[in-house]
Structure formats: C-alpha cells, structure tokens
Amino acid sequence: MNADVVVIGAGIVGAACARALARTGLRVVVVDRGAPASATSARGEGNLLVSDKAPGPELDLAMLAARHWPGLAASLADELGPGFPDIEYDPKGGVVVATTEEGAEPLRAFADGQAAAGVEVAHLTAREALSLEPHLNPAITAAVHYPQDAQLQPVVATEALLASARRAGVTVLPHQEVVGVVREGDRITGVRTATETISAPSVVVAAGPWSGTVAGVLGADLPVRPRRGMVLVTARMAQRVFHKVYDGDYFGATQSADADLQTSSVVESTPGGTVLIGSSRQQIGFDDRLRVHVLAEIAKRALRLFPFLAGTPVIRAYGGFRPYVPDHLPVVGPDPRHPGLWYATGHEGAGIGLAGVTGDLLCAQLTGTAPAIDPAPFQPSRPSLAAHLTGGAA
C-alpha cells in the first residue's frame, strides 16, 4: 500500500492530523493497533481549557484552539449532517476556586498573569461565584471565571474528525499494530504492520501515551510517558453544576513532574445528566488496575467544592493514560535525526482541546505552508527536551 503520509494513531490528534493533511490533497492512511477513539481520547472529560495553562507556548496554542473550535465544530456538523451524533461542543466556561486561605492569593496572581497574556478572566466575589454556581460550597476563598473554557464529547468529536477525514479520502486501518519501519538509508519511508507494508515518505506518530513505544519500534527516541488519571461518574440528575468547576490545586498538579499520586478536584455536568468528578495524576506505567484509594481521594476533594454530592450515587469509574512529556509541552514537528518521521503527541491532559490546532500545525510544517502559530516551542529538537533523549541533543 502506498500513501503520501501514514499517521500512527486513530485518537483525536491522529484524526485531526489526517483530516488536515488530506484536505490539502495528500493521500493519508491512518493505522491504529485498536479501534479508533478507544484509548486516551475515550478516557478523559472532553476538556477545552485555557484556564489551567500558564502564560507561554501552550497557552498560546490553547487560545488559538479556543478561537478555532467554534468554527471546527460548526463545519463538522455542517459536513456530516444531522444523522451524525452531536459532538456536544459547549462553551460553558470555567470557574476556578480556592478552598484555602493559602490558595487564594496564588490563584488571583495566576489569573492576573493569564489576563496579561490575553486570557479573558473575571475575578469573582463569593457571592458572584454562587450566582454562577448556586450549589458551590460558600466557604471558598477566591474564585475566577474563565469564559473561554469549553467542553465536548471527545469520542464523538474523534469519530467526527475521522468521518470528515474519510470524506477527504483518508483510509483508516484499525486493529493494525505497527511492528516495524521501512528505511532508505537514514530516511524513513514507511511502516510495516503484521499484514501490510505501507510506503510513505512521511510517517506521523500520534499515538498519545504510546508514542514513545511507537517511536522505539521505528528506531527513534521520544520521551513520552503515561500519566494515569481516574474519573468518577454519578447517576443522572437535574443539572446542578453549570460550568467546569475546579479547585486551584489543579494547575499545580498538571505542571508537576512528581510521579506520586496527586489529586485535584474537577467537577462538571454532561449533557447526558451525569456529573464527572476528577481528577488524579499518577506515574505508574501502563498499570490500569482500579485504585480504590485514588477514587476515595477524588470523591473527598469533590465534596469540598460541592457538598451536595455526598448523597449522589456514583455509577461508574474509569481511567486512562495521558501522554506526559518532561517539559510539559506538546511535541509537534519533524524528528531531525530521522528524516521522514514526524510527531504530534505529548499533550498530556490537553489533547482534546489542542487536537484541531495541532493537526493544522503539523500539516503546515509538513506541507511547507505558513503555520498559524510559531512551531518552534513544539519542536522535537527543542533544548528542553534534549536532556531526555538518549544520545543527548540532536
């Protein structure tokens, strides 16, 4: 089989890359060892957040994504028609609160820094916070409203991007694990699965937390590691949580390099009537066993935000792995040591929100057109990643 580009990974990032590339006229094949949207893309909450990002390249990418999603959601709905399920894009906004005296000032300062970087930020009194979220614990010490935060149903969004990609000519090969690489000299010119050899001058690794493993199969080296998270799902109820509401400890947890368990409270409703309660971060490899103590800690923290949840039945828990990169930035660009090899991965917990702009950024670099944002901070060759590569800097 021949193609112009092989994309490894049929999650939301691989789907967005394939769609963007195919719409420029390239022949694209997507391979995945499992079903589309069955791993990390199915294991989160569907977050499109600017609120949890400090000023810097990731926030710039998130702000671009926040501007980009309304148009992307509308164009997918328009293209796929009413027979396709709704991706449930909802610009509901976020409310971040501090629950301790020590947490209040850092939250306000963090928000002021974001405001200076162009994020829409509104400091709230406790009374204003309660008017946005009437069931919130009134004993909060600070609150900030982020109107640009949004949410969507990530599995449907991934399938919608893949459906749109197929319409643009993309072939999706599920249940085909990449087991080897094809090279001509230094250059990577294709991949092998158990049953196929796919020749292509460009290979894009978009395998989420498995990207490091896949890079290894291709003879390359990428420091992406799994970071486990778990979420509780309540029974359906009349809506009592109206925004994405989380405690200010969440930012610290996302930016930490600590391998030990960290939890912070993230609470939001879904259109189905359930409430999702997160979140945890833990580096324990690909160990996917249910951890009851993690769920207990998540539940306990959620009660500090929403005491009414104490009487709510929890019907389900799920977990997954985020693609963690040591310097906390996505990797979107070419591997300078392996011509023909590209990456679109490493978004940790932000991949759903950043998928669309990542696909465009990867596509612009691969096709040599002008990207919408400076790709330099996301390069695999960036200095902050070099120390984590075997053999040192490129």
Next chain:
Amino acid sequence: MSAIVPWETDPIRPDEPKPLHITVDGTRIEGLQGQSIAGVLLAHGTTEWRTTTAGRRRGVFCGIGVCFDCIAAVNGESDVRLCLRRANDGDTVTTQDDTKEAP
C-alpha cells in the same frame, strides 16, 4: 414461584425461606427472604421496570451489578441496582423513568 429453586434441593441453603413483601410503585409483591429485589420482581414475572432516556424499557441485563440497567429507587434512595440489593420486608421501590426530568 416456579422460577426459583425448590428450597429442599437448594445445595447452598436447604432451609424453608420466610416470606416477605415489597411495594413497587404502590403495588404489593410477595417474595422470599434471601432474594434480591430483582429476584423478587423476576419471580413475579416482571422483567422490565426502567425506561431509558430513549424511551426503551429495561430490567435485568447483566444481573451482577455491572450494567446499571436494573436501577430503581429503594426507600427513597435513587439509582439502586436491584440485582445487588437484598430484599427486606416492607421495602418501597419506585421505578425510574429517564424520559422525565431527573430529580
């Protein structure tokens, strides 16, 4: 009551069970101690009691607490899996209709 194992040949608990009753949406239903509430309903010939958001009827699907198809309110507590809840004499069960606004 033909749907249940005769107690004389029950290898696990060969004791004559005591009767109990539960109330389901106001209707009194007889059962036996040791049955789950779902067991009481099934033995009574009732195989569906919940309505999904899509308007479809549901009862026991997995029977082991995994699928949440058999949920109903028991003594005012919502979303109880009837396959796992042991019936107590006098339990009040209220079936759930998810086409209506959630409580």
